[in-house]
Amino acid sequence: MKITTVGLDLAKSVFHVVCFDASHHEVGKRMLRRSEVMKYFSHLEPCRVAMEACAGAHYWGRELQRLGHRVKLIAPQFVKPYVQGNKNDYNDARAIAEAATRPAMRAVSIKSVEQQDIQALHRLRAQRIKERTALCNQLRALVAEYGLVMNKGVASVRRAVPQLLEDAENGLSTLFRGLLKRGYDQLVELEGHIDFYTGQIEQTSRQDERCRRLQAVPGFGPIVASVFVGQVGDGKAFRRGRDVSAALGLVPRQHSSGGKEVLLGISKKGDGYLRSLLVHGARSVVLHAKAKDDKLSQWINRLCERRGINKTAVALANKLARMGWALLRNDTKYCPA
Structure with missing residues (x-):
């Protein structure tokens, strides 16, 4: 029987494949190691390959498209209603293939390498900003335990910490001054990372005509x-x-x-x-x-x-x-x- 639809359940090391014909009858299933995936699909005639839009899906989508397959990525929340029976990898692959056959099922567009580069830049920058905010709040809270108050905001913390370290009469112990200095150094380092990612984003924006x-x-x-x-x-x-x-x-x-x-x-x-x-x-x-x-x-x-x-x-x-x-x-x- 000719395979027309393949449900591929992605993972880090072990992948599960379930194949269906034009009448959506199951004609085969197989477990694949990561190194076997491309070899397996290179031996198949071009068909529809459905996957959940999860970690690694865009990479595998681009690779399978190069082999001539029609790749369809589906959001996991739209696949869940089609799972039948107990939770296992083969049933997940069957549900993915079933969801892919629905005419009104919306697909996730496959990102290019350039799009993923931009996404990585923004994710790293956003994470560093979260860490900076958490660090500032932590330093303000720790200083408050010693009866000293710092105003809200990164700029306020950046100005206040050196002043506290220089003030010998504020009651801070030698140990805590060392800890506060270490936290301030970490804040400066985080701001350096944020400035780097921001500069990279601005550079890519200047170079991209869109x-x-x-x-x-x-x-x-x-x-x-x-x-x-x-x-x-x-x-x-x-x-x-x-x-x-x-x-x-x-x-x-x-x-x-x-x-x-x-x-x-x-x-x-x-x-x-x-x-x-x-x-x-x-x-x-x-x-x-x-x-x-x-x-x-x-x-x-x-x-x-x-x-x-x-x-x-x-x-x-x-x-x-x-x-x-x-x-x-x-x-x-x-x-x-």
Whole structure:
């Protein structure tokens, strides 16, 4: 029987494959070691290979596409309802293949190496920022136990710690001064890492023509443009701008029944990092719109009077996502009205 669909359950070392024919009858299954995966699929005729969009999926998707297979990545939450029987790797592979045959099943676009490079830059930078925030909060809390108070904010901690170390009359012990100095050195090191990653992101944004076009849109800076390109790519994975907003969780949740439409707050699905950057960029545009008179600013000011600053910022973030998709999908430049 000719194999038309393959469900591939990914792992670090051991992979499980279940094969189906055109009638979706199971015609074979096999366990593969990592070194055997490419050899196995190179002997198969080109077919549909379905995988969960998990760690390593984009790498294997690119490799299998080079062999001529049609790769479909599916979000794990959409695969779970198709699992039958007990939890095991073969049943997971069967569920992946079953989900892939559904005509309306949405697929995750396979990221290129460049997109994954950009994503790695942002993930490392975001993690260092979290560590810096945690370290500052920890230093403030430790100093407070000695009756000394530091104001909130990284800049405040950066200024206050050297002053505390130089003050010999504040009651800090020799041991704690050494610990505080060590924490301050760690803070300086973290800021060096953050500056490095930020510089790399700004450099890639300057070199990427798509990022330069996005930065002409209000609310898009080098960081927002970089991560937007890394997530959306050329925009061809989405049919329309609203699909991008929905993928980023910037559209209302729906809880309707009995013909009664009920819309709630935004769904907050998808990449929360990019969504937060878009909202922060939109908030900056909203705050500066009061002194402007262009059509976008007029729309912002009218909406702000009716709905408030926060809802206006989210609505503008939705609009920015659609505008960014249009520029990437149609390969055009931003022309303010």
